[in-house]
Amino acid sequence: MTDSFVTLARTEQIPEGAIRVFRAxxxxxxxxxxxxxxxxxxxxxxxxxxxxxxxxxxxxxxxxPRHGARFNVKTGAVVSMPAVVSVKAYVVRVLGDDVQVEIK
Ligand code: FES
Known part of the structure; x- marks a missing residue:
């Protein structure tokens, strides 16, 4: 059975309290x-x-960083204006040292 999880990063690339961008x-x-x-x-x-x-x-x-809207990183929900639409949140899993997200 195949699944749709893709490895984005190694755990050590994202320290506690940090946010980093990856492409997939x-x-x-x-x-x-x-x-x-x-x-x-x-x-x-x-x-x-x-x-x-x-x-x-x-x-x-x-x-x-552009106009100060806030989003909850766990759910993607908008927390404060000026944004009014949530961002997509992905299912994440960690396998060994790999951080994987589900891309559907
Ligand atoms: S682009 Fe993010 S708050 Fe305007």
Missing amino acids: GGRRIAVSRVDGRFYAIDDICTHDGGPLGEGTLMGDEVEC
Whole structure:
């Protein structure tokens, strides 16, 4: 049986409290580590395309560097304006030292 998980990174590439951008399946995906767990959302802000992976991670929220919208990195949900649409959140798993996301 095949699955649709793709290796994006090694665990050591994403320190605790960091967010980094990786590419897979033609997408840019921002992967963060919060309290030892990994989360993945689309890198592109739904407000005006800002690079969320270059934003500031505060707890489980990332602030877009362009106009300051905030998203929950665990769910992709918008936390504050000016964005009003959530970003896609991906299922993440760790196999050994590999951080993998499900690309459907
Ligand atoms: S592009 Fe992200 S808040 Fe405007």
